[in-house]
Amino acid sequence: MPKSRFVYEIYIAASAETVWKALLDGEFTRQYWEHDNVSDWKPGSSWEHRSPQGVVRLIGEVLEASPPHKLVLTWAEPADRARRDRHSRVTFEIEPMAGMVRLRVTHDDLEPGSKMERDVTQGWPRVLSSLKSLLETGRPLKTWAR
Amino acid sequence: MKDTDVVFKALADRSRRTLLDRLHERDGQTLTELCADLDMSRQAVTQHLDLLEAAHLVVTTWRGREKLHFLNAVPLQEIYDRWIGKFERSRVRAMRDLKRRLEGTKSA
Numbered sequence: 001m002p003k004s005r006f007v008y009e010i011y012i013a014a015s016a017e018t019v020w021k022a023l024l025d026g027e028f029t030r031q032y033w034e035h036d037n038v039s040d041w042k043p044g045s046s047w048e049h050r051s052p053q054g055v056v057r058l059i060g061e062v063l064e065a066s067p068p069h070k071l072v073l074t075w076a077e078p079a080d081r082a083r084r085d086r087h088s089r090v091t092f093e094i095e096p097m098a099g100m101v102r103l104r105v106t107h108d109d110l111e112p113g114s115k116m117e118r119d120v121t122q123g124w125p126r127v128l129s130s131l132k133s134l135l136e137t138g139r140p141l142k143t144w145a146r
Numbered sequence: 147m148k149d150t151d152v153v154f155k156a157l158a159d160r161s162r163r164t165l166l167d168r169l170h171e172r173d174g175q176t177l178t179e180l181c182a183d184l185d186m187s188r189q190a191v192t193q194h195l196d197l198l199e200a201a202h203l204v205v206t207t208w209r210g211r212e213k214l215h216f217l218n219a220v221p222l223q224e225i226y227d228r229w230i231g232k233f234e235r236s237r238v239r240a241m242r243d244l245k246r247r248l249e250g251t252k253s254a
Contacts, residue, residue: 005174007216009205104205125223133227141227 003088005108006121010128014135016094016101020068022131023092026050032130032140041065047073060087069094075107077116088116103128149202150228153221156201161186162194166203169217176212 012019022028026036030052039047041062049058059081060074074087091106105124110117126141134140156162168180181191195215198204205218 005216007173007205007207007218008220009202009218010220011202106207121219125219128220129223129227132224141231 001112003108004110004112004117005106006110006124008105008107008124008128010103010132011097011100012103012132012135013100016068016096018135019094019101019103019131020071022135023071028134032134033127041071060090063089075120086111088120103131149221150225152201153203153225156197156203159194161190162198165191165194165198166217169204169215173216174207174214176214180215 014022022032024037024039024041026038029035029037034052035057036050036052037047038050039045039062041047043062043065045062047060047062048056050056056078058075059078060076062071062073064070064072071092073090074084075090076083076087080086088107088109088111091104091108093102093104093106095102095104105128107120107124110120130141164184165180169175177188177192177195180195181188184191186194195204199206202218202221205216207214207216
């Protein structure tokens, strides 16, 4: 069965450098994603998505980093660290457009019907909407509040 | 027109909602795949997709010479955050459940 792919886009009134920093800087991601993204963001390095309590929720490898325009990561459950066949892939593309930037997130190599597929398709719209709110209004959305 | 107006206008059409439903069922389809079994001309589908793309509800990528269409749920999330999130989700959910019970359908 072919792997699945999803593409999300959002336009944000901010510079490419700001959006880049907002994706990679734990201090930033904590505010709108409620997790820290942690890595030195060099190709070949590992990265982690950690809860405020320090629990590692997601892991992966940096495949490509061209600041402030393109970042490619693998994306997996911590238990699948060594199982590269179970890693999905996320590509962030930041493109300046008419005084704004277009952030495109492509998540592919996902297992159709998996929990990971369900989680990321529910998660990306919330993460991106919250990111835009933080960068444009200074306030993130309480998107995980229930 | 403001971004939100464009999204509501794009959603205010049954054919366009059908196209979004089809992408939700299976993302990344070509124009030909989307046209299959639809009672719409290829030209009409193209026009609807252009409008959905202008509203950012559909984004496209190329695979060789094939244009693939993806559902972009981000504008819907923004409407949700703006219009539903602030009106207390739990109360909205309770009302919805009540409506379902009163109407005799199974509560989700």
